[in-house]
Amino acid sequence: xxxxxxxxxxxxxxxxxxxxxxxxxxxxxxxxxxxxxxxxxxxxxxxxxxxxxxxxxxxxxxxxxxxxxxxxxxxxxxxxxxxxxxxxxxxxxxxxxxxxxxxxxxxxxxxxxxxxxxxxxxxxxxxxxxxxxxxxxxxxxxxxxxxxxxxxxxxxxxxxxxxxxxxxxxxxxxxxxxxxxxxxxxxxxxxxxxxxxxxxxxxxxxxxxxxxxxxxxxxxxxxxxxxxxxxxxxxxxxxxxxxxxxxxxxxxxxxxxxxxxxxxxxxxxxxxxxxxxxxxxxxxxxxxxxxxxxxxxxxxxxxxxxxxxxxxxxxxxxxxxxxxxxxxxxxxxxxxxxxxxxxxxxxxxxxxxxxxxxxxxxxxxxxxxxxxxxxxxxxxxxxxxxxxxxxxxxxxxxxxxx
Numbered sequence: 001x002x003x004x005x006x007x008x009x010x011x012x013x014x015x016x017x018x019x020x021x022x023x024x025x026x027x028x029x030x031x032x033x034x035x036x037x038x039x040x041x042x043x044x045x046x047x048x049x050x051x052x053x054x055x056x057x058x059x060x061x062x063x064x065x066x067x068x069x070x071x072x073x074x075x076x077x078x079x080x081x082x083x084x085x086x087x088x089x090x091x092x093x094x095x096x097x098x099x100x101x102x103x104x105x106x107x108x109x110x111x112x113x114x115x116x117x118x119x120x121x122x123x124x125x126x127x128x129x130x131x132x133x134x135x136x137x138x139x140x141x142x143x144x145x146x147x148x149x150x151x152x153x154x155x156x157x158x159x160x161x162x163x164x165x166x167x168x169x170x171x172x173x174x175x176x177x178x179x180x181x182x183x184x185x186x187x188x189x190x191x192x193x194x195x196x197x198x199x200x201x202x203x204x205x206x207x208x209x210x211x212x213x214x215x216x217x218x219x220x221x222x223x224x225x226x227x228x229x230x231x232x233x234x235x236x237x238x239x240x241x242x243x244x245x246x247x248x249x250x251x252x253x254x255x256x257x258x259x260x261x262x263x264x265x266x267x268x269x270x271x272x273x274x275x276x277x278x279x280x281x282x283x284x285x286x287x288x289x290x291x292x293x294x295x296x297x298x299x300x301x302x303x304x305x306x307x308x309x310x311x312x313x314x315x316x317x318x319x320x321x322x323x324x325x326x327x328x329x330x331x332x333x334x335x336x337x338x339x340x341x342x343x344x345x346x347x348x349x350x351x352x353x354x355x356x357x358x359x360x361x362x363x364x365x366x367x368x369x370x371x372x373x374x375x376x377x378x379x380x381x382x383x384x385x386x387x388x389x390x391x392x393x394x395x396x397x398x399x400x401x402x
């Protein structure tokens with residue numbers, strides 16, 4: 001049986017590189033792409049490698065970024081331009097394999113197990129060359145027997161690199177890898193691992209499965225699999241029929257940080273409506289609610305499973321609010337937040353209780369109005385006073401409320 005060969009194509013400084021390609025006078029200069037137009041009151045969405053050399057990184061407040069690199073150029077993010085370029089790169093990659101999957105706006109997986117390893121390396125070089133010629137952009141590519149290992153290889157080869165890890169080399173590759181370079185292991189998990197004297201993939205393999213389960217539960221199983229070079233997640237066929245999503249989420253980075261519970265609750269309701277609307281479009285209900293918050297020091301991610309699945313905005317909001325109120329201590333200054341729904345089940349044909357039936361009909365009517373007359377034609381009255389103009393929507397005076 002032939003070994004799998006997975007390519008991970010990771011675009012280098014994607015947003016910043018697109019801006020430099022569009023405006024040649026920015027090439028070679030430190031460049032900051034802000035998520036909003038006010039250069040001193042936003043966060044870094046992307047930055048060029050010239051800016052990275054000064055310590056600037058994505059997610060950093062731009063005030064801090066300009067202190068590190070005062071001479072940096074600034075442009076506000078142009079999402080439409082980046083999405084179009086991402087779609088064009090995806091279309092290019094379709095020429096090389098039937099099994100291709102987009103991991104994010106600037107990352108793609110390609111399964112080329114039908115090739116020999118040396119042929120896959122030549123193909124990766126061809127892909128890099130075509131991306132450079134057609135888009136004036138650079139990509140780093142990792143090649144490995146599994147998706148997560150190919151992703152690691154791509155990250156290690158940045159910028160504009162190519163790293164191939166054969167099946168025979170995989171064990172040494174993992175064992176020599178610091179645990180904080182494994183996608184999915186963040187600062188908190190790294191700290192917990194280090195306290196147990198686990199700093200490398202070799203340490204993970206040495207302590208064994210039972211030890212990892214004892215200390216980390218289900219995550220311990222995943223850690224052990226990584227240490228053993230096990231990653232059987234498949235790359236999807238790009239022309240396969242549409243599959244239901246594994247998760248649906250929305251997040252928002254704010255121009256001004258939230259400092260009061262009332263404002264936090266308004267944003268949680270706004271995000272709950274966005275997530276609920278998409279679930280109702282897919283006729284799905286969720287039993288797992290995830291809450292993500294970010295301040296200037298750390299990211300906080302909490303999730304909770306509930307017995308009854310739902311796609312009702314009000315219920316999603318109450319679940320997100322419950323998770324928020326259980327945080328201890330709660331963040332004092334929130335600059336970004338998000339809600340993700342997981343654990344999907346098909347929507348029930350008809351609720352049993354009359355009150356639930358009325359609520360289902362109300363939500364369906366609201367969705368029909370918003371679909372016909374524009375997003376947020378109807379929206380909860382509790383959102384009065386929340387600033388939505390930053391997202392490109394109309395001002396409050398143009399909305400009806402329910």
